[in-house]
Amino acid sequence: MPLTSIRAIDYMTKNPVTVTPSNSLFEAIDIMITAKVSGATVINERREVVGVISEIDCLQAILKGTYHGEIGGSVADYMSEEVDIIGTDMDILAVAEKLIKEKRRRMPVVQNGKFIGQYSIRSILNAVKEFNLK
Template structure:
């Protein structure tokens, strides 16, 4: 019965995002300020073009590009391969993907545009609410 619960009911829509042109030092500051481990990278049409993680930032630092070049951009270190989920996906399917992939969060897209993010914690919140109250009201 939990399959009737959809991602859009529990996703976070207010995200910190970067563009490929964002300065890497500024992006790192934002990750630290917001206490997050990564953020989506979007183009001017709000289409997801990559993801920037703490690991990507560390790779940039280890290769020396962050410290030796003055204008390192997010596009220089971001991951281009991004696993996403559709806004109308059901919670059970997404929970299975979390278990299989080991990921902590997925960007949520609607017609190719980034509309939010769903995390393992969001899934647990959905399960708890469903168990406590039955199906959520749409």
């Protein structure tokens, strides 16, 4: 069985770390540190993807705030609104290629306009590991 026969959705992270645009910068930092992840998908109350926020975004916000005497704000103030998303119909290699091409560690998975999970480099590596154990 070739790797292209592995459905990526079977290895999608179903409950990844998420934050909302109204979370404070410090809440987002705490959520990411507690979960030991370097970024999170930002979703609204309708479970639509509206952005992503990374540790780099948070660090830049802290530095900028320090220089201007105001550290804080909300996730909406610092998140990246340009988000690469993936649908549910790709095989594992297609997802791997997209992650590499777009230089992303993770990408939100959307079905019918709603956030349902994420693919990450780690989830792809787990799929390959399981494939090789068979």
